């Protein structure tokens with residue numbers, strides 16, 4: 368959820384529970400659409416469970432007299448969009464499980480919504496011209512789970528459940544502590560489906576024992592050890608898709624030195640280092656992930672794993688030039704301090720892997736201040752049924768000395 372979409376402070380009389388008939392406007396970042404309430408309420412409302420162009424009855428779920436905008440759920444659809452479908456999940460909908468935003472949307476149309484959101488963030492925050500090829504050419508790509516139909520289901524390899532007092536598994540409602548019991552989670556793979564009952568206090572924490580992931584990408588096969596509860600891409604095909612996108616965009620050349628920032632257990636460092644045969648420095652803050660990265664990268668003679676926050680590691684060392692950078696930060700993005708440390712190393716190309724298009728847009732604008740231009744971007748539907756989308760952006764140096 369972007370910070371700008373959060374109501375600042377409850378002021379004045381609550382309007383929660385009131386109903387309004389509205390025409391639904393465009394999709395916005397965060398899994399909802401924008402609508403304007405009729406007079407006299409006349410307010411922007413972010414509506415969940417709706418689609419652009421629909422006429423719906425909105426029930427206000429958050430909002431007071433003094434708030435600049437409110438939130439609401441579409442609780443009755445008077446004029447449905449052609450893209451509306453019956454949600455496959457019985458606990459998707461107003462007041463129910465908050466995990467999925469787009470169960471009511473046909474899968475190809477979910478990608479159209481995400482395409483609009485990524486484009487909007489690149490224009491609004493990334494300050495790219497709306498008619499630039501990099502914006503107009505963007506399409507969120509399908510990534511069906513290997514061996515499955517492209518139905519947007521059964522892709523989450525890990526899922527955490529809450530537990531009701533009677534032991535039934537549950538998920539939280541949207542922006543709420545309310546628990547919604549469920550028998551199944553349709554986006555979870557079989558191994559991540561809810562158990563019949565759970566001990567009080569929730570699911571036992573996953574073991575910290577290492578697990579091995581085998582990744583076949585770009586004609587190579589590498590295995591990666593990671594903690595069972597540590598970071599690993601959650602969609603089964605994400606490692607391959609993202610590695611191939613990064614390699615395709617960076618086009619690494621033999622001898623090029625590379626930085627893999629926010630490296631986790633070394634996924635990108637392994638493949639990029641293999642392609643360059645040269646120095647690769649992986650930077651990761653989480654200690655266990657660093658230990659695994661050292662093992663995973665041990666076959667690369669010139670690989671180094673540096674454990675610490677990226678900002679501090681780059682502020683205090685590794686100030687030599689690097690040709691290539693992979694950036695794969697958490698949701699909040701790399702932010703100014705890291706972006707400026709990256710451009711200081713004068714890489715010819717940066718592959719930015721981003722799970723929040725708003726953070727990506729903001730950072731693209733910072734790169735542009737330093738003569739790094741967004742020259743290509745791909746976006747992947749690695750989180751179907753939710754509003755989330757993964758992008759891989761290529762930033763290349765345009766100023767003097769660019770190669």
Ligand SMILES: C[S@@+](CC[C@H](N)C(=O)[O-])C[C@H]1O[C@@H](n2cnc3c(N)ncnc32)[C@H](O)[C@@H]1O
Nearest residue numbers: 598629630631634651652653676677695696697
């Ligand atoms: C989106 S994950 C990417 C991991 C890896 N690139 C992969 O695909 O497997 C982000 C990683 O950044 C790490 N991280 C979070 N904050 C960090 C920071 N300030 N500096 C370095 N690493 C950080 C997390 O522990 C996590 O491993």
